[in-house]
Amino acid sequence: MNISNKITLTAKKVLQLEAEAIARLADFIDEGFEKCVETILTIKGRVVVTGIGKSANIAQKIVATLNSTGTPALFMHAADAIHGDLGMIQADDFVICISKSGNTPEIKVLVPLLKRKGSKLAAMVSSTDSYLAKCADFVLNANVEREACPHNLAPTTSTTAALALGDALAVSLLEARGFSSTDFAHLHPGGSLGKRMYLKVEDIYTQNEAPRVNANAPLKEIIIEISSKRLGATAVLSQDNEQLIGIITDGDLRRMLNKYDSIEGIIATDIMTPAPFTIDAAEYAVEALVVMQNKSITQLIVTNSGKFGGFVHLHDLLKEGLV
Template sequence: MSTNHDNFDFIQSGQRVIEIEASAALALKERIDDNFKKACQLILQCKGRVIVTGMGKSGHVGNKIAATLASTGTPAFFVHPGEASHGDLGMITGDDVVIGISNSGKTEEVLNIVPLIKRKGAPLISMAGDAKSMLATQADVHLDISVKEEACSLGLAPTASTTATLVMGDALAVALLEARGFTADDFALSHPGGSLGRRLLLLVEHIMHVGDKIPLIKQGVTISRALLEMSSKGLGMTGILNDNDELVGIFTDGDLRRMLDQGMDIQTTMIEDVMSKNPKTIHPHILAVEALNIMDKSKITALMVVDNNKPVGALNMHDLLRAGVV
């Protein structure tokens, strides 16, 4: 083995790998056909779970495919084919659908459990690179994951073939997700932890300022009074109420800067003359991520939270940052 790497073109080698693997993935587009549709229909009709199995690198990819299916609305898990032959086959029932992965279609550990899968009555979907292989011909539906060449210059290490397998698995998962009408809320139920869970599950009411911490003033006061309220509450705004305690406007730091540029007197100018009428608001039971979307689209940094047009809370971009929504 040579150890002189001084003149080796690492950039060219890396780019070649990406080109080969990209081509292998793109070639799959022509194979999204009736077999792909049948595979999706089998899974949608499944009363049990999708069981993914594969050996070696195919097994590693299969594990990822099972995880992606499970997190996008298709209950699934991975079963190692070697362990299946020693008891784990009991995890598979006739109500399940099995996805068997083997680039050659001849992997002994996978083929050994095919007759038992058939005996249980579970439909078998094969993902193989050889349509004439034992795995492909024994399957109820075959998905072609063959590649023209591996990215490995020796043609030995599974590279382009594992990429193609993963892409086909993602195509299945997303097609099923869309067919089920799977939503962001559904996705959140599978991902409650970490920043993803916070973004998808946190409601406005969980992070808004309430009670005396809400910046509010009544109509009929001067801008100087509004500034005192804004300064004491520290949210960069204040809501303006009518006599029925309904929100009729908002005054922000930005409004103040524009007013000062026009030379208005904060001691004599009334708040209703400079407030923004019909301000953007949000309901307390809406996802916090929606508050972020409203702020982004409207180019604002704070929102009043209202219920039946009466303020029940307030929040700004800093609150979203602290909660991990941004």
């Protein structure tokens, strides 16, 4: 067997072993798991997730997932806990301790101290007969038959299983809380997903110029307005400048040259596109993107209380990371 084939077989074997381990976890979701979730929902404090070694790395990721899905959480390294960090835990907190064996020296020192604090304790373990599991109020069974490591030593399958079980816990809490996509956006304001849920047209269109001409505006004025405002279009307002009646784009100017033998005397109403597509300033910016995509346009007139307000351009949405 050549080296390439061996690499492929090894990689597939690892993925298969870990997939099977995660699938087995479904059989361990029982009343104890339910009670654990229900208890976390009632606490006034936070969820503190702790572990040592690779389990500590998994604990940090679980904390990040909990925080981003509506469950306040923090990470405490099990080794640091017995050297001062234990002070971060309050009686109203809920502690999840991750340990494959549940019998490491640091865990055996830490558990009695946690119990003395009065916090509820959940053990995420592969061995349900371990010291940690026997001392815990709740056991989250993350049992795996073997590691993907050929020597059955390096934490591989066990850490993957713990991570997946942490996700199951976080999503169960999310659904039980009725945590919505809007709630998610509030916690992720800097990302594109968050912006899709909270960024509105009124937040961005005011940064642009608001090109406009009167219905009777001559061609020279139209061209100057479009060129100077650099949005590739201008709104056309009624003679009293109160009502939006059309739009003139760069494309309309090109079509005008093909349509008319003489451009002398042409005014805005001769070349405008009537009843242009618009979006209200109070709409979400992502809705403006949908309109632009569906209508194959790059700028959209913004209305405010039914009146012309300005323009939002595709480049604005690109800059905000919505595309």
